[in-house]
Amino acid sequence: MKRYVFALLGAFSLSACAQNPGASDTAAAATPATPAPAAIEAPAGSPAAEARDAILSINPRVSIESVSDAALPGFQEVVVSGQVLYVSNDGRYVLQGSLFDAREKRDLSQAGLSKLRQRLLSEVPEDQRIIFAPANPKYTVSVFTDVECGYCRRLHEEIAEYNKRGIAIEYLAYPRMGPGSDDFRLMESVWCAADRKKALTDAKAGRRVDSKACENPVAAHYALGQRAGLTGTPMIIAADGTQMPGYMPPDQLLEALQRLDGEAAGGSR
Incomplete structure (x- = not known):
């Protein structure tokens, strides 16, 4: 039994691609994280x-x-x-x-998670994100990203197309290989770079990024992703906390965001 x-x-503290099995427990324990929620x-x-x-x-x-x-x-x-x-x-x-509500045709479990993600993301200051945005965005999504993930790289290759469609992309760090890994240190170097946007673009393209150390939010973002239920990168989250089903091309993401808008408008009537 x-x-x-x-x-x-046992699954409560795990995320499908959260930790490289080879990453040292010592390194993970030494990495600062976001505070655990207060007791209910x-x-x-x-x-x-x-x-x-x-x-x-x-x-x-x-x-x-x-x-x-x-x-x-x-x-x-x-x-x-x-x-x-x-x-x-x-x-x-x-x-x-x-x-699942068969009458309304919707997953009720996602409502609580959406509220949680919305609350957690509201606690991340703008200066801790790497933002690619058009002048007047119609939509803003938060994206937990990794520099080694193939679909994360594909999304970033199309960043200008997302922006053309009025979508702002706000990146948070989620190095899938876990604390203590080269991947983790590379993302810290990206967040410590003088030009974070260039450093992130270079890292995703496989170009060299100077190794740098500073006070950075990578460990906090990593812990936040686990609390938000991250199971893979890129994790795209709409402004209302809705999680998108992984990587989505620009047109598909725009359609999904427009649909969310329509559902919200319909629910308010």
């Missing part, structure tokens, strides 16, 4: 408290981002390490997976 519990909660406060005996305590009883080391009433009657929605769980109000049962 215990192996099923570990399978459930709830009145003793309340459904939120029961749900929180149920998760912590299985793994006391996980960081719970939020607990709220779920759309599923009798359950709480718990967001943990970028994943959504449903815990019965008495704390006995835990469900893992998407909650």
Whole structure:
């Protein structure tokens, strides 16, 4: 029975391409990260408290981002390490997976994650991002990127096309090989460069980037990506926290953002 519990909660701290198995644990531990969320406060005996305590009883080391009433009657929605769980109000049962509304044809699990991503990204100052934007952008997306990822490079090769369509790209760092890796150090050098935009473009094109050290946000971005539920790069997130399905060519991304706009307008009427 215990192996099923570990399978459930063992995934809380993992991301599919988050860490190179060869990266040293010492280096990872030495790398500063964003602070873990504060403990969720709830009145003793309340459904939120029961749900929180149920998760912590299985793994006391996980960081719970939020607990709220779920759309599923009798359950709480718990967001943990970028994943959504449903815990019965008495704390006995835990469900893992998407909650799909067949009538509305939408994944209700994504709503809580979108709010979380929106909140986390709002805490990242503009000067910690590398921004490629047109003069008057119609849309702005945040993109967790890596310099070694093929689709990240492809997206960046088309950066001018995204900008022509009125889309601003705001990059955050997510070196997939993990803390202590050459990939991680290269991205730190990019963020420490005098001209970050040129350095990022050079790194993605395989050109040499001078090694530099400074106070930088790469470790914080990496930790943030894990909390936001990152499973692959590039991770494209719309202004409302909606995650796009990986790399999207300029026209497809524009269509997706326009569709989100239309859905938001329809929902407000």
